[in-house]
Amino acid sequence: MSKVVIALDPPPKAEIEKWVRERVDYLDELASSFKVGLPLVLRTGVHRLRDLFSVSSKPLIADLKLADIGDIMAYVVEALADAGVSAVISHAFVGRRGALDVLVRKSEELGIKPVLVVSMSHPGSTEFIDKHLSEFVNMALELRVWGVVAPATRREVISRVRELAGSELRIFSPGVGAQGAEPGSAICCGADYEIVGRAVTNSPNPREALERIIYEQERRVRECRS
Amino acid sequence: MSKVVIALDPPPKAEIEKWVRERVDYLDELASSFKVGLPLVLRTGVHRLRDLFSVSSKPLIADLKLADIGDIMAYVVEALADAGVSAVISHAFVGRRGALDVLVRKSEELGIKPVLVVSMSHPGSTEFIDKHLSEFVNMALELRVWGVVAPATRREVISRVRELAGSELRIFSPGVGAQGAEPGSAICCGADYEIVGRAVTNSPNPREALERIIYEQERRVRECRS
Numbered sequence: 408m409s410k411v412v413i414a415l416d417p418p419p420k421a422e423i424e425k426w427v428r429e430r431v432d433y434l435d436e437l438a439s440s441f442k443v444g445l446p447l448v449l450r451t452g453v454h455r456l457r458d459l460f461s462v463s464s465k466p467l468i469a470d471l472k473l474a475d476i477g478d479i480m481a482y483v484v485e486a487l488a489d490a491g492v493s494a495v496i497s498h499a500f501v502g503r504r505g506a507l508d509v510l511v512r513k514s515e516e517l518g519i520k521p522v523l524v525v526s527m528s529h530p531g532s533t534e535f536i537d538k539h540l541s542e543f544v545n546m547a548l549e550l551r552v553w554g555v556v557a558p559a560t561r562r563e564v565i566s567r568v569r570e571l572a573g574s575e576l577r578i579f580s581p582g583v584g585a586q587g588a589e590p591g592s593a594i595c596c597g598a599d600y601e602i603v604g605r606a607v608t609n610s611p612n613p614r615e616a617l618e619r620i621i622y623e624q625e626r627r628v629r630e631c632r633s
Numbered sequence: 634m635s636k637v638v639i640a641l642d643p644p645p646k647a648e649i650e651k652w653v654r655e656r657v658d659y660l661d662e663l664a665s666s667f668k669v670g671l672p673l674v675l676r677t678g679v680h681r682l683r684d685l686f687s688v689s690s691k692p693l694i695a696d697l698k699l700a701d702i703g704d705i706m707a708y709v710v711e712a713l714a715d716a717g718v719s720a721v722i723s724h725a726f727v728g729r730r731g732a733l734d735v736l737v738r739k740s741e742e743l744g745i746k747p748v749l750v751v752s753m754s755h756p757g758s759t760e761f762i763d764k765h766l767s768e769f770v771n772m773a774l775e776l777r778v779w780g781v782v783a784p785a786t787r788r789e790v791i792s793r794v795r796e797l798a799g800s801e802l803r804i805f806s807p808g809v810g811a812q813g814a815e816p817g818s819a820i821c822c823g824a825d826y827e828i829v830g831r832a833v834t835n836s837p838n839p840r841e842a843l844e845r846i847i848y849e850q851e852r853r854v855r856e857c858r859s
Contacts, residue, residue, distance in 0.1 A: 419708055445701065446708035452678030474700040474724050475671065476755045482645055482672035498700050500726050502757025529702045531728025535765050542761070 409621045410594060410628075412468065412579060413438040414604035415447065423450055427459050433614045434607065435463050437621060439600060440493070442468040456490040466493035472524060473497035477509025484513050494520035496556060499543035500536060503550065511550050520553035525568060528558035528582045540564065544571040554579055554599070559588035562596045569597025583620070585609075590620045591627025635847045636820060636854075638694065638805060639664040640830035641673065649676055653685050659840040660833065661689050663847060665826060666719070668694040682716040692719035698750060699723035703735025710739050720746035722782060725769035726762060729776070737776050746779035751794060754784035754808045766790065770797040780805055780825070785814035788822045795823025809846070811835075816846045817853025 413434050417426045431441065441463060443456070448469065451459065460467050469492045473480045480497065487495055497510055507523070514521045525543040526532055536543075547555050554577030557568045568578055577600065580593035584606025593601050603620055610616035639660050643652045657667065667689060669682070674695065677685065686693050695718045699706045706723065713721055723736055733749070740747045751769040752758055762769075773781050780803030783794045794804055803826065806819035810832025819827050829846055836842035 416705070416708075419711055444705055445697070445699075446705060446712060448675055449679040449697075449709060449712055452681075453675040455678075471671070471675075472700050473671075474698045474726075476753065479642070479670055479672060482642075483675060485645055486672060486675055498724075498726075500700070500724070500761050501753070502755070502760030502762065504757040504760070505755030506753075506757040508757075527702065527727070527732075529728070529731030531730040531732040531734075534728035534730070535726045535768070536728065539761055 409437055409439050410600050410624060411438055411617065411621060412440050412442050412600050412602045413607060413617070414442045414444070414470070414581065414602050415608060416444050416604050417447060418609070419446075423447060424455070424459060428462075430608055430613055431460060431463050434617055435465060437614070437617050438465055440466040440468055442470050442602060444470045445472065453486045453490045456492060460491065467491065468494040468496065468522070470496040473510065474501045475506070477506050480506065480510040481513040484510065484517060484519055488517040488519055492519065494522055494553060496522045496524060499523040499525050499546060500539070503546060507546070507550060511552060521550075522554045522556060522579060523547045523552050524556045526557045526561070526564045528560045528586060532558070537564070540567065541571055544568055544576070548572060548575055553577060556581065557598070558582045559593035559598065559601060560586055562592060565593055565596040565598050589627065590623035591625070591631070594624065594628050595631035635663055635665050636826050636850060637664055637843065637847060638666050638668050638826050638828045639833060639843070640668045640670070640696070640807065640828050641834060642670050642830050643673060644835070645672075649673060650681070650685060654688075656834055656839055657686060657689050660843055661691060663840070663843050664691055666692040666694055668696050668828060670696045671698065679712045679716045682718060686717065693717065694720040694722065694748070696722040699736065700727045701732070703732050706732065706736040707739040710736065710743060710745055714743040714745055718745065720748055720779060722748045722750060725749040725751050725772060726765065729772060733772070733776060737778060748780045748782060748805060749773045749778050750782045752783045752787070752790045754786045754812060758784070763790070766793060767797055770794055770802075774798060774801055779803060782807065783824070784808045785819035785824065785827060786812055788818060791819050791822040791824050815853065816849035817851070817857070820850065820854050821857035
């Protein structure tokens with residue numbers, strides 16, 4: 408099983424459903440899971456996800472970057488559970504009391520795995536978010552969430568998250584491919600999965616592009632571990 | 634024109650479209666604007682908003698609490714503009730570079746008004762968000778956004794935001810009604826609009842409930858200003 412999560416972010420003008428179905432079809436065998444973001448789900452409506460991913464055998468992660476009060480996040484998680492989603496990405500920043508406490512409880516109840524963003528890939532992440540990195544990781548450990556998100560483009564952040572988390576918490580790293588991080592580089596710093604989007608999904612041959620990325624990832628990981 | 638924004642958050646089991654249409658119909662004359670949140674838009678799909686609010690003469694605010702990288706937020710704003718939305722609520726904490734910079738530019742281009750969350754009503758807001766309150770308000774001023782969101786349930790926060798913002802920035806205050814803040818109390822502390830949800834929308838007679846809240850709001854504001 409590969410360590411690649413495929414981010415399905417259709418270009419704004421794409422015929423979304425066709426675009427998604429084709430890529431799920433090409434990539435399902437090789438991907439570890441699929442991730443959809445807010446623009447896609449807002450356009451299709453959450454109820455379309457079950458049908459869109461009906462041919463997929465892999466988990467679906469809803470990367471909604473939730474950041475609301477607990478009640479609202481709980482409503483969203485209910486809708487995601489109805490749609491067959493396996494995991495949801497939320498921000499650590501909203502805090503625990505009346506927000507993540509509620510999200511985690513509702514997610515457990517419905518069998519959805521919560522994942523918390525502890526750092527992001529854009530430069531503005533250092534303005535506020537990254538200042539709380541260690542607090543966020545500690546909170547993620549206390550809440551016993553499934554995993555955290557930290558950017559492949561800033562490897563020192565991943566190393567720090569792994570150091571803080573010990574062997575707990577899966578680390579998901581976006582930014583491999585089009586955003587510049589090399590396949591395998593985040594895993595070498597302690598990540599568990601690398602999230603790849605456009606480098607695969609916008610390729611004329613997505614399956615071949617994913618095979619190449621998996622090959623690169625495995626080669627680099629063998630090297631850094633030898 | 635009243636100073637009440639109606640938050641349309643349908644209960645999870647409601648027949649959403651009917652629920653929304655009825656309330657828009659009853660409340661349009663008296664509301665200053667309507668606000669929809671993520672659970673509603675995820676369920677209906679963003680493309681349904683134009684039709685759902687076709688009988689409304691008031692602006693529609695999409696309270697998605699965006700907190701993503703700039704490109705993703707820009708895609709969302711495009712979808713909202715297509716759907717006839719007037720304003721979008723985003724989090725301040727994602728930071729400026731590569732996030733809010735992009736959101737503000739795209740929003741201006743499409744005629745959508747950006748509003749930033751600088752504090753929230755749940756207890757967890759003090760864990761991380763509120764520590765940056767003055768930085769968030771200063772950033773909102775620099776970015777020349779349309780307004781900010783601060784909770785009616787914590788009046789000292791609203792007073793502080795007004796003090797920091799001077800006469801710039803509209804302040805929107807959720808938490809009036811079911812969450813406990815009295816109508817008019819946030820305006821007395823410097824807010825421009827009070828956001829009311831369940832106290833009106835779940836009332837057996839929503840229009841009468843809104844009339845009562847507007848009456849209370851005006852009475853309290855007259856008192857505090859006299």
